[in-house]
Amino acid sequence: MQPIESLQQQFEARCRKLGLAVTHQRTVIYRELVATGEHPTPEAVYERVKAQIPAISLGTVYKNVKTFLDAGLLKEVSLHHGTLRLDANTDPHHHMVCRQCRRIFDIPESEIEPVRLKNLPESGFQIDRFSIEVLGVCGACAAARE
Amino acid sequence: MQPIESLQQQFEARCRKLGLAVTHQRTVIYRELVATGEHPTPEAVYERVKAQIPAISLGTVYKNVKTFLDAGLLKEVSLHHGTLRLDANTDPHHHMVCRQCRRIFDIPESEIEPVRLKNLPESGFQIDRFSIEVLGVCGACAAARE
DNA sequence: ATATTAAACGATAATTATTCTCATTTGTCA
DNA sequence: TGACAAATGAGAATAATTATCGTTTAATAT
CATH class of the missing domain: 1.10.10.10 (Winged helix-like DNA-binding domain superfamily/Winged helix DNA-binding domain)
Structure with missing residues (x-):
């Protein structure tokens, strides 16, 4: 046992x-x-x-x-807290974030299939929109590591 | 014209x-x-x-x-910049964020259908994982507004 | 159990990001 | 053009976070 x-x-x-x-x-x-x-x-x-x-x-x-x-015992909820990052792109879109250099690339909303929840959310939560972040390493940073 | x-x-x-x-x-x-x-x-x-x-x-x-x-001419990339928010939940999961009270609720990864990109990402970007935020108003805040 | 030593702690100074205050300047509109 | 509210620049104030340093504590080898 x-x-x-x-x-x-x-x-x-x-x-x-x-x-x-x-x-x-x-x-x-x-x-x-x-x-x-x-x-x-x-x-x-x-x-x-x-x-x-x-x-x-x-x-x-x-x-x-x-x-x-x-x-790794703990995670931070947002990769980019700490300093305000501004976005002048007013079209609906998502983001691709490089965890190395912290650069942020736009992904048009049309590039991603709509998010689907399998069940109803937390009781009474009214959903406005989904925000998706694709996390990883950008081409430049990947290259820099050899 | x-x-x-x-x-x-x-x-x-x-x-x-x-x-x-x-x-x-x-x-x-x-x-x-x-x-x-x-x-x-x-x-x-x-x-x-x-x-x-x-x-x-x-x-x-x-x-x-x-x-x-x-x-509304500009957006901020992250709703919760400004102060570090910690997460001791090490299971893969996503978040539901109330834009009123800023509380954050966990959504197990299994509750959301996997994200699918329609095309290949930004040249050379290596994807680690997707992070989804469901933005809206939580039950308590919705109730408080009548 | 005790001595040794590196790691961790508490107090507090320093730094960074952001907001506020206020005297001066600049758009707006009559 | 003149009057007035709004915006600006300079710098003080605040909030979040990190760094410094002398003291305390946990790990480990006796």
């Missing part, structure tokens, strides 16, 4: 594999991130963690969030 | 309709935004405009960008 690992145990194992110390702060930050079904900001995580570790500093939250992102 | 409006004339007409003064700065900012096929940051727009109006201030660029966004 398979041992059932607790979240805590899984977390510790992943840290060890990554060479990361299992600190109290790190553990609580991760636990809270998983606990909230939301997609919190670092500030919101800080608030939740502070309820349990009053002395924690916001910088520690940021540092660990970055560590977790690098380690 | 229909008169062919220049971009400049179209822009002036839209400004008039919106009650916006047609200033030199505003005109050049908009022209540069349309000229670049890219999706520039305000800073990048500022650099381009400064080549033509050396005395322009970055604040003016920001103010006009905001004005254009409000007016």
Whole structure:
């Protein structure tokens, strides 16, 4: 019979594999991130963690969030938060984003088959439109890597 | 025979309709935004405009960008730039975003039919994955508006 | 268990992106 | 052309994030 690992145990194992110390702060930050079904900001995580570790500093939250992102334990919802990117193309279209150089290319809406949901969305959610991002590496960046 | 409006004339007409003064700065900012096929940051727009109006201030660029966004002449590429949003869900999934309260709901990948491009992408672009955002208004916000 | 050492922490300064304020200048319209 | 509201430029203020650095803590080898 398979041992059932607790979240805590899984977390510790992943840290060890990554060479990361299992600190109290790190553990609580991760636990809270998983606990909230939301997609919190670092500030919101800080608030939740502070309820349990009053002395924690916001910088520690940021540092660990970055560590977790690098380690793949966490994802960021948007590739291009951080600075406003403007789009003067008013025709309906989607985007192709290079994760290397962050350049953004337009894809006319007509190039993509319409999105179809298999079931009805979250109760009462009124859909305006779909926005598709094709993520990958652009020709130039792929070439630059040989 | 229909008169062919220049971009400049179209822009002036839209400004008039919106009650916006047609200033030199505003005109050049908009022209540069349309000229670049890219999706520039305000800073990048500022650099381009400064080549033509050396005395322009970055604040003016920001103010006009905001004005254009409000007016719908411009879009922002990402709804949630500005602050990092974290996601501890490591299963492949997409997002449903409320443009009112900015809450983000997960949609399991299996709920959406796979995206299909009709033609090959931008030369040499290597696709990693697709990220779909369903934009609209969540149940709670829709209810709050009556 | 304890000593050693590198990693992590907390406090806080620094940086970056963005917004705000206000005195001056410039379009708009009579 | 003149009056007035709107827009501009300069720079201060704020928000989000990163960096620095002295102290504390977890990992590990005794």
